[in-house]
Amino acid sequence: MxxxxxxxxxxxxxxxxxxxxxxxxxxxxxxxxxxxxxxxxxxxxxxxxxxxxxxxxxxxxxxxxxxxxxxxxxxxxxxxxxxxxxxxxxxxxxxxxxxxxxxxxxxxxxxxxxxxxxxxxxxxxxxxxxxxxxxxxxxxxxxxxxxxxxxxxxxxxxxxxxxxxxxxxxxxxxxxxxxxxxxxxxxxxxxxxxxxxxxxxxxxxxxxxxxxxxxxxxxDRDPLTNVLNRRGLESAARRAIANAHRHKRPLTMVICDIDDFKSLNDGHGHIAGDAALRGFAQLLHDGVRRGDVVGRLGGDEFGILLVDTPVEAAIEVMERIRRSVAEADLRITLPRALRASFGLSELLPEDSHMDDLVHRADKALYEAKNAGRDRVIPWRGAA
CATH class of the missing domain: 1.20.1070 (Rhopdopsin 7-helix transmembrane proteins)
Structure with a gap:
């Protein structure tokens, strides 16, 4: 042949x-x-x-x-x-x-x-x-x-x-x-x-x-909200923290949740609660830049990594998102308008893990809740 x-x-x-x-x-x-x-x-x-x-x-x-x-x-x-x-x-x-x-x-x-x-x-x-x-x-x-x-x-x-x-x-x-x-x-x-x-x-x-x-x-993605889950957020945070330290660039972590989410979920059912989570996640995603990272930590708590952003600039970003959450017309799928609180923490030289930033941002979020909810509070240290 x-x-x-x-x-x-x-x-x-x-x-x-x-x-x-x-x-x-x-x-x-x-x-x-x-x-x-x-x-x-x-x-x-x-x-x-x-x-x-x-x-x-x-x-x-x-x-x-x-x-x-x-x-x-x-x-x-x-x-x-x-x-x-x-x-x-x-x-x-x-x-x-x-x-x-x-x-x-x-x-x-x-x-x-x-x-x-x-x-x-x-x-x-x-x-x-x-x-x-x-x-x-x-x-x-x-x-x-x-x-x-x-x-x-x-x-x-x-x-x-x-x-x-x-x-x-x-x-x-x-x-x-x-x-x-x-x-x-x-x-x-x-x-x-x-x-x-x-x-x-x-x-x-x-x-x-x-x-x-x-x-x-x-x-690495949360199936309900289509943002990163905790595993995905931690993976992104490792890279962001290493990059920020290497290039000496600012990085701000935001912890936020929906105000009175438990009463919404208990009073109107899980369908309304799921709709609130999806709507809130979309507003967070739409409110940040392409290089920033949004993830769901669990329940109604979300984390956001604002890359190359000092805390003062991050406050402006989150105030804009807070207003968009309050003004969003989600009552087609939800029985009432949403409100949300935000705690912020900027990367410190000694930080090596996401939990370092989350710990401080959680304290700032707790302060926002105690101050009446629906507000943005940065962590200010011992002062």
């Missing part, structure tokens, strides 16, 4: 397995758009390997032209999926027209049996798309995860491999006989299966890593 068909069969079954794995991940783990897009990419790849094998067996330029277009389309889907995963779907208006043009040129080369032209435009454009995909993966405002780093490395290697095919095809323009073709086929046979399989494994690891992060977020 021709070794080319064995390689194409391996690539076909690898694509099918990846299509099934990605499809299962999409169905059972949140139906993320980028996972569905990558599922489609592997499905198109599987079709491409079949077309390639049929084109070789039948010596059909039409089938080879279709194979060239499908591999370009599959690479386009890889890039689109990477952008969807990062939440950057804008800026791809050029992709359709340019990809269509590259597909037409590659199809013409296949139909006219112009092997050098096909080897330049097909792998060349695919290499560009894969290189852009690798670059897009690195455009995040955080440290890359190990699966992401592996995926970037493999995609970069795949892009370099495509460039190698382009260089070889360009040399073929100046070489007599089939020497260039034999070198091109040798590169494909030796390099493509291992690099393609490695890219598939890296893709699966990225999706698995995303799912693991999703599960961790679920473990």
């Amino acid at each position: 021709n070794p080319a068909f064995i390689i194409l069969a391996l690539l076909f079954f690898t694509s099918v397995v990846m299509m099934i794995a990605m499809g299962v991940a999409w169905v059972h783990f949140g139906r993320k758009r980028h996972v569905l897009t990558w599922t489609a990419s592997y499905a198109v790849s599987a079709i491409q390997w079949v077309l390639n094998a049929a084109g070789l067996a039948l010596h059909s330029g039409i089938l080879m032209a279709l194979a060239a277009m499908t591999i370009i389309f599959s690479s386009v889907l890889v890039l689109v999926g990477v952008r969807q995963r990062a939440g950057r779907t804008a800026g791809l208006a050029w992709l359709g027209p340019v990809s269509a043009l590259a597909g037409l040129v590659a199809s013409y080369a296949a139909l006219s049996e112009n092997r050098p032209l096909l080897g330049i435009f097909g792998p060349g454009y695919v290499g560009v798309l894969i290189a852009i995909s690798a670059l897009e993966l690195t455009r995040v405002d955080r440290r890359l995860t190990p699966p992401e780093r592996m995926f970037v490395a493999i995609l970069s290697l795949l892009a370099l491999f495509q460039i190698g095919l382009v260089v070889n095809s360009a040399r073929d323009l100046f070489m007599a006989g089939d020497a260039g073709l034999q070198a091109y086929r040798a590169m494909l046979g030796l390099g493509l299966p291992s690099i393609y399989v490695a890219s598939c494994v890296a893709g699966v690891m990225v999706v698995a890593g995303d799912l693991a992060e999703q599960l961790r977020e679920q473990l």
Whole structure:
């Protein structure tokens, strides 16, 4: 049997397995758009390997032209999926027209049996798309995860491999006989299966890593209010405290709760109490900045970490939130308007744990309750 068909069969079954794995991940783990897009990419790849094998067996330029277009389309889907995963779907208006043009040129080369032209435009454009995909993966405002780093490395290697095919095809323009073709086929046979399989494994690891992060977020999130639970808040506080000490930046902890929540819960039932907690949590979330952290400590007690915020500025923030709680029209779901009290504590040089700030903020909250509730009180120490 021709070794080319064995390689194409391996690539076909690898694509099918990846299509099934990605499809299962999409169905059972949140139906993320980028996972569905990558599922489609592997499905198109599987079709491409079949077309390639049929084109070789039948010596059909039409089938080879279709194979060239499908591999370009599959690479386009890889890039689109990477952008969807990062939440950057804008800026791809050029992709359709340019990809269509590259597909037409590659199809013409296949139909006219112009092997050098096909080897330049097909792998060349695919290499560009894969290189852009690798670059897009690195455009995040955080440290890359190990699966992401592996995926970037493999995609970069795949892009370099495509460039190698382009260089070889360009040399073929100046070489007599089939020497260039034999070198091109040798590169494909030796390099493509291992690099393609490695890219598939890296893709699966990225999706698995995303799912693991999703599960961790679920473990750290309060299901009723959709803010962090105590475990999640403590984890965020460890990072915030370490960062504040390292960069000598202020950090303020806020402990707050709903005034007379027990009477609301006892007098109007748990449905009204749950509605109050959800509404209160949403008002807290909407009232702070994106980098700040909101969590539920238990019952009706919530904690807020105001990053890069000294206590005097935090008082202004919480006064604004206190007024928004009092003015919020939640009586559609609640029998009465809410009121809330807030205790604040700024990070001290000797603080190392969240409990250090919580202890002082709790004292300030207790003082707010004794002073008549519905107010913001900072911890002022022994004074």
